[in-house]
Amino acid sequence: MAGAVPNLCYSRQDVLDMVAASRRGGEQGLQSAIDDKNKQMSNVHVRIAVMGECGSGKSTLINALLDLDDDEAAPTGYNETTTKIAPYSRLSLPNVCYYDFPGFNMVKFPVKAFMKKTKFAEYDLGIIVIQQWTESDQLLANALKKAGKPFHVVRSKIDHIVTSESDKKGYNEDVMLRSVRENCCSSLEKAGMGKTRVFLYSSCKLKAYDFPELQKAMESDLSETQKQLFLLSLPNTSEDSINEKREVLRVSIEFMAAISAAIGAVPIPGLSLACDLVLIGSNILAMRKILGLDDGSLRKLSKRVGKSKDELRRDTEHTWVFGEIKREQVLLLLQRSTVAVALTVAEVVLDFVPILGSVFGATTSYWVTRRMLTNSLEEMVETAKIVLRNAEAAASATPGRAAGY
Ligand SMILES: Nc1nc2c(ncn2[C@@H]2O[C@H](COP(=O)(O)OP(=O)(O)O)[C@@H](O)[C@H]2O)c(=O)[nH]1
Numbered sequence: 201m202a203g204a205v206p207n208l209c210y211s212r213q214d215v216l217d218m219v220a221a222s223r224r225g226g227e228q229g230l231q232s233a234i235d236d237k238n239k240q241m242s243n244v245h246v247r248i249a250v251m252g253e254c255g256s257g258k259s260t261l262i263n264a265l266l267d268l269d270d271d272e273a274a275p276t277g278y279n280e281t282t283t284k285i286a287p288y289s290r291l292s293l294p295n296v297c298y299y300d301f302p303g304f305n306m307v308k309f310p311v312k313a314f315m316k317k318t319k320f321a322e323y324d325l326g327i328i329v330i331q332q333w334t335e336s337d338q339l340l341a342n343a344l345k346k347a348g349k350p351f352h353v354v355r356s357k358i359d360h361i362v363t364s365e366s367d368k369k370g371y372n373e374d375v376m377l378r379s380v381r382e383n384c385c386s387s388l389e390k391a392g393m394g395k396t397r398v399f400l401y402s403s404c405k406l407k408a409y410d411f412p413e414l415q416k417a418m419e420s421d422l423s424e425t426q427k428q429l430f431l432l433s434l435p436n437t438s439e440d441s442i443n444e445k446r447e448v449l450r451v452s453i454e455f456m457a458a459i460s461a462a463i464g465a466v467p468i469p470g471l472s473l474a475c476d477l478v479l480i481g482s483n484i485l486a487m488r489k490i491l492g493l494d495d496g497s498l499r500k501l502s503k504r505v506g507k508s509k510d511e512l513r514r515d516t517e518h519t520w521v522f523g524e525i526k527r528e529q530v531l532l533l534l535q536r537s538t539v540a541v542a543l544t545v546a547e548v549v550l551d552f553v554p555i556l557g558s559v560f561g562a563t564t565s566y567w568v569t570r571r572m573l574t575n576s577l578e579e580m581v582e583t584a585k586i587v588l589r590n591a592e593a594a595a596s597a598t599p600g601r602a603a604g605y
Pocket residue numbers: 252253254255256257258259260261275276277278280303356357358359360401402403404
């Protein structure tokens with residue numbers, strides 16, 4: 201099991217289509233419907249243009265939205281020299297891509313040529329990151345408008361304002377935030393942008409200010425299928441975000457079970473189980489990565505909050521989640537009591553597990569795959585929430601240490 205991430209985004213309609221295809225055209229109909237859908241899905245992309253002046257916080261925002269590892273992350277800092285648009289995505293979700301635009305306030309930057317060459321229509325939406333609204337921001341907003349693309353304005357580095365204002369007499373955070381929002385909105389209005397919402401954000405505190413609302417606003421600009429991809433790409437900043445991922449993954453499980461049933465219907469002894477094991481194993485790996493429980497994600501989180509991986513895993517019950525997921529482990533998981541319930545319902549005893557696919561064919565294959573993946577997902581979701589709580593506890597015990605919590 202190579203750990204390749206299979207397609208995890210199918211809509212409820214896709215699953216209904218699959219069922220209809222199998223009723224109409226039997227096994228062959230289902231197979232070709234699955235093939236068609238997979239072709240379609242690999243063509244679904246989410247392309248987000250992130251724009252703004254040098255140093256406004258574009259690259260930092262991209263890293264936060266994608267929760268990128270150090271080695272995949274967009275370089276940050278004030279010495280930006282790039283004059284090219286740089287794409288960033290997660291290895292596991294290459295179809296969600298953020299495009300880091302060069303800042304226009306650089307010396308000798310060929311803005312006119314750049315604007316002429318850039319095809320703004322290629323993006324699904326834009327984000328303009330500001331400290332204050334400038335002429336180049338206006339230029340970019342106009343280009344996006346002309347291309348008929350939605351965009352959002354983000355005011356970054358709110359923590360800087362909090363730090364500089366909080367010592368003042370009579371400081372009230374809500375009043376301060378309202379005034380920053382009003383100032384930003386009125387400068388946009390003066391520039392002829394009309395009433396535009398400005399999202400306040402700090403890369404040091406992703407749960408605070410308007411970062412969650414920004415994610416919701418971005419989501420609402422996308423099509424149903426794009427939305428699912430986008431949700432899976434977001435960081436686990438809250439139990440809500442983990443629950444949203446669970447919903448998307450639950451639908452994908454239905455689809456995987458349907459695929460499994462299609463394979464199970466082929467009367468070749470052993471084929472079904474072998475395929476089921478691959479299907480189940482690769483899906484568990486994919487879901488684990490999406491939920492931030494793979495070794496790489498834990499290492500990154502551990503570095504961020506200053507706690508060891510063991511401390512992050514504290515109080516988690518389902519230790520298999522963190523282990524190796526190979527054919528043997530999937531077989532072992534298959535024999536666990538939670539899955540045995542499903543098997544008992546099908547009047548199958550555990551001794552039959554190795555020949556399940558060939559003996560019981562499509563129906564059993566469907567239920568076993570569905571049950572296995574659903575149980576695994578629930579246990580991973582439970583684990584992800586405990587890891588999140590441990591990370592949050594670590595972050596609040598070490599102020600200033602933990603970006604993103
Ligand atoms: N404290 C704080 N620093 C930030 C924030 N966003 C960006 N920065 C810092 O500001 C600098 C410029 O950010 P960067 O993302 O490289 O800006 P870009 O040129 O627009 O890509 C970097 O040193 C970042 O660490 C934020 O919300 N809070």
